[in-house]
């Protein structure tokens with residue numbers, strides 16, 4: 001008898017309600033599934049099934065499902081799975097997610113499912129647990145409905161974290177799987193804000209005056225999270241929240257948000273009368289996992305501080321704390337390192353490489369996250385677009401908590417390192433937690449936003465997308481910095497780069513049907529060709 005015989009009825013009903021339309025093709029890429037929200041119901045039903053199976057294959061541990069299309073336009077939506085420790089779905093499951101989503105009929109789907117359950121040796125008797133959330137997009141509620149039907153069809157116990165940010169959902173997955181206490185999701189979220197804000201307040205306890213910060217919330221879920229965080233921060237930091245029109249769902253990411261700022265290298269028009277020279281501001285993206293800082297210099301010129309600048313600030317601050325805590329000597333040595341992608345500005349790579357180890361990996365947070373965890377005791381990673389965090393290995397955390405300080409200064413630095421660990425979301429980058437970390441680092445390094453900006457000067461650069469017939473024809477090597485196919489194209493890029501003395505690379509996007517072309521040069525004209 002089929003392993004699925006008890007489930008077939010519900011599966012049939014779900015597939016009838018959510019058929020794959022002729023010609024539709026889905027792919028689980030860097031950001032999970034992502035396309036127009038209206039096209040995703042069939043995918044969500046199957047993701048519900050996949051999440052239940054993933055949980056069973058992990059012995060009943062809780063799996064996360066996040067419905068968001070992040071910085072993409074308001075009509076888009078997407079979905080991704082989160083593994084038990086709050087990390088992205090194991091890469092080896094991505095192609096199965098794609099196979100599930102594209103199964104055209106009930107019979108084909110059942111055959112794929114049976115095969116899959118057998119090959120992964122999943123016992124359908126094991127309990128299945130999931131927690132899910134969505135951003136503020138209008139298509140979210142109906143996608144949640146389809147997702148829940150998928151959970152129900154597979155008998156998974158599901159917890160609804162409602163409208164919340166991607167990083168909070170990742171955090172929830174991790175804490176649910178590690179806590180030994182009774183929990184409810186609202187208390188866990190409350191606990192997250194408390195952890196962040198209490199550590200932040202301790203780190204700034206000796207700062208007399210409160211700083212203030214303008215935050216562009218991209219008219220998305222970050223607005224809700226930032227309002228909540230503001231309540232917890234009290235007087236320790238005054239937040240001026242802008243672009244908070246969450247109800248007008250069509251305004252999401254429209255002419256605002258971290259991606260708008262990073263790609264256009266300009267201030268959202270809605271902030272021009274809000275940001276005063278010398279004042280600092282920052283933008284979140286549509287699901288609040290990216291952060292870009294900026295300010296207007298004395299002449300009123302817009303200056304952007306992106307993920308590379310954040311890496312530099314945070315890595316310098318942490319290196320200083322490690323040294324001050326006495327954790328950089330031969331016996332206790334904690335190795336601090338940085339992970340970047342090819343999109344990191346060449347100036348940042350040069351600046352950082354002179355001070356600490358730097359690794360370059362392919363685009364996509366999972367690559368950065370794994371490299372940071374595997375290569376360093378404390379790994380700082382940010383994509384240039386502002387998505388990143390800091391990872392402390394368990395041995396580094398142990399050293400921070402068990403090291404016996406020999407001086408009062410060492411004791412202070414150790415205390416600060418402990419609080420820094422608490423301000424950070426180690427499961428995935430959180431724009432708001434990163435924002436607190438930047439504020440702390442600026443204070444303790446005694447940097448103004450200008451001093452921070454001047455640590456190095458960005459090389460002029462351009463990032464454009466190009467529509468091509470088949471982006472899969474573009475194959476890369478060397479952490480996506482060189483093309484292997486189409487034949488001859490890399491040689492042409494090399495020739496142009498040689499003429500300008502800059503750097504350029506071409507790679508297929510993992511989230512959009514385009515190839516991205518990046519160019520960087522010593523002079524602006526050369527980068528723009």
Ligand SMILES: CC(=O)N[C@H]1[C@@H](OP(=O)(O)O)O[C@H](CO)[C@@H](O)[C@@H]1O
Pocket residue numbers: 030031070343363364365383385387508509510511512516
């Ligand atoms: C140049 C760029 O910003 N690429 C982004 C974008 O990936 P692409 O594969 O380039 O589409 O979306 C990813 C998911 O959000 C993010 O990790 C990555 O940094």
Ligand SMILES: [Mg+2]
Pocket residue numbers: 070071285286287288289290
């Ligand atoms: Mg995002």
